[in-house]
Amino acid sequence: MAFYFVQFLTGLASAASLFLVASGLSIIFGVTRIVNFAHGAFYMLGAYVAFTLTERFSGALGFWAGIVLASLVVAVVGVLVEMVLLRRIYHAPELFQLLATFGLTLMVQDLVVMIWGPNDLLGRRAPGFKGAVEFFGQNIPTYDLFLIALSPIVLGLLWLLFQRTRWGVLVRAATQDRDMVAALGVNQKWLFTSVFALGVFLAALGGALQIPRDAVHHALDLRIIVDVFVVVVIGGLGSIIGAFVAAVLVSELNAFGILIFPKISIILVFLVMAVVLIVRPWGLFGKQEAAARRTPGLTVNPWRPLTSGERLAAWAGLAVAAMLPLVGGNYALTVGSEIAIFVIFAASLHFLMSVGGLASFGHAAYFGLGAYGIAFLAKMAGLPMIVCLLLGPLLGCLGAAIFGFFAVQLSGVYFAMLTLAFAQIVWSVAFQWVAVTGGDNGILGLWPEKWAAGPASFYWLSIGVAALAVAALRIIVFSPFGYALRATRDSLLRSEAIGIDAKRIQWTAFVIAGSVAGIAGALFAYLKGSVFPDSLGISLSVDALVMVLLGGVETVSGAVIGAIVYKMLSIWLVSQTDLSKLVLGGVIVLIVVAFPKGIVGMFETLRNRRRPELPKPALLKSRIEGAE
């Protein structure tokens, strides 16, 4: 009994940091409508800066002053980020904001390693809280008790701040109607900046308070952000009480999940989240959000199938690509196969985003599931390659069917956060369930059969499948199903009013996209000869998003170009610099701020500009926006 009680208290203590970070995220979202992916990065920065400051200052005063000072320093960094970057993208679609803040996260990861080095750092113990209290033979660290007491105090202070001060009233008013607050003479710019500063301060404080408990390392950001997304999805975005309750719930589930399913404790959290989403899609304390701003994909240039000339050009492009083995060596062919595989992967996400208007932040889950599907079939069942290639992607299809069912119940940022959380859960299972997946060691020795083993034949196989997949997705875009899907993207209400079962259409699209991603993952497994949890990871999901964005989210097949350009760039970049994350993050931020239409989108704009007729699409745009 005492053991369970101590386990319960440990859970409560872990909830403290989670609550601080999640409430910061919620507050920022409430006012600015930005889901700040970089919140995990600010948490991590808080821990690193606090480590340095508490090492420098001595004594009890030094320690606590160091913690607070560290949070303030990081809050100032947050203010700079808000003023330089976020102010430019407040009116951009949600997807762009998530991506830009993810780009920041990438940059911070490299910067942190540059400044503090790659090794784990062990912080000091908190003065005054070094000991433990004995409870029926079990030890409870006094620092845990301190954290348990802290979170309700912070909750109370936040409540007072929002209910009892003019600033709080203004923030709550701005959460509801920003323009009206301005029309009453309040300068929103500083309101936004101060809200962002508070949110970042809370995140950094959450990180700083962890240093007596946990080592500081450069993967803290992604670990916390996934937990935080789960917390705000359960608690409801924008609700501080929701963040508190859900943080406690998730921490307790983790604390006890370890006892029940030691290997895959994350399953428990997933189950609870699924139940909450079915019962209350906007979280326990959340409110139904008004329709999202312009969904990705919504375009002012109506799509059309390729003209015969363009079709000819596509065939010619494919023929040129097919001739690569005549000139390129083995390395070029391997790179070529990899690019072809990423064309499939990016095209599948592009289909979901552009045609379905659903921006998934966890598309790699289905890519990776396809890869693991191959590994199970080939290694355990010993099936021939062609059978594996046909059946392997089914695992991706199955995953997409299960997760997609829940994900399409939501839209906008909730959809993005949920898909990310799902992907991270699949990743954790692959990572933790060593007996089946091999954990971090992966599954090795998956080689293609003889007919496809040569670099040239595998390359031809890859571009053949890529061409088929892209063509199939295009055919779907211009099929009745594609029209229905585009209708749900443009207006959910109106499409339902004309008898389209919107959720089912979106679910089907999700499954199609997941299956195609599974095909890409299957080929990838054979290309690499192995499968690792990385093929399910966030960075791969974001790679796909950047490919889509680079190609142009408002185009029909921009992802093809986006994948080719991005993959070549990133392969070249990795060979050139050790700071690839810093550069990549910078590129993402730059694309979002300066180049939001993507490569293909830019060419289309140029081409349209040359045609004379053009006041029309712009008028269409204002009509679409006006009607929403």
Added chain:
Amino acid sequence: MKLSVQDLNSHYGPAHILFDVALEVGEGEVVALLGRNGAGKSTTFRSIVGLVAQRSGRILFEDKDVSDQPTHAIVSRGLGYVPEERRIFTDLTVDENLEVGRQPVRPNAPHWTREKLFTLFPNLAEMRNRPGGRMSGGEQQMLTIARTLMGNPSLVLLDEPSEGLSPKIVEQMVAAILTMKQAGVSIVLSEQNLHFARLICDRAYIIERGRICYSGTMAELDARPDIRDTHLAL
């Protein structure tokens, strides 16, 4: 001159909404902006306070050009705006809604306190702690006006304050606006309802299809039934 609008042109995307609109409001004057639904009344107001992004022309408030300033800067000079859609903060209580509107005292404008506003709108006094979302339409309309007055404006743009209200509430609204006038607040009032405007206003402009097509005193307009029929009758 309290407010002078010159050559105001506004666009929503490529759609041209206002064409060379010109308006003038003298110190302490109450002016009506009359016109049918969709004539451009709300767009005129929104353009004056800077809520329409694409606009050109000059807007002089107290002889100072404010056309390049952001909304909050224009409003905090003392140019109050009461939107047509009311836009009460539904999660906030009456007191909190008023708090959002609060601004420092201005030397050239009457100073409104909560207590004064509660005498002006007695209904609000009884529901200070009620969330804005749980008020009737008429109460919400009173709250929007009171909220704007908390900013101690010297000029108020009132967008269709009588729209959708019961006759009894409209009476209270007339009384409240007259009190504002007596206190020395200049007012521009947009209306479709000529009777309502006649009770309050000194002068009137008529706007149709984004163009000012008539201007004159209320008495002159009354003497011209032809104009009334062409531009205002349904």
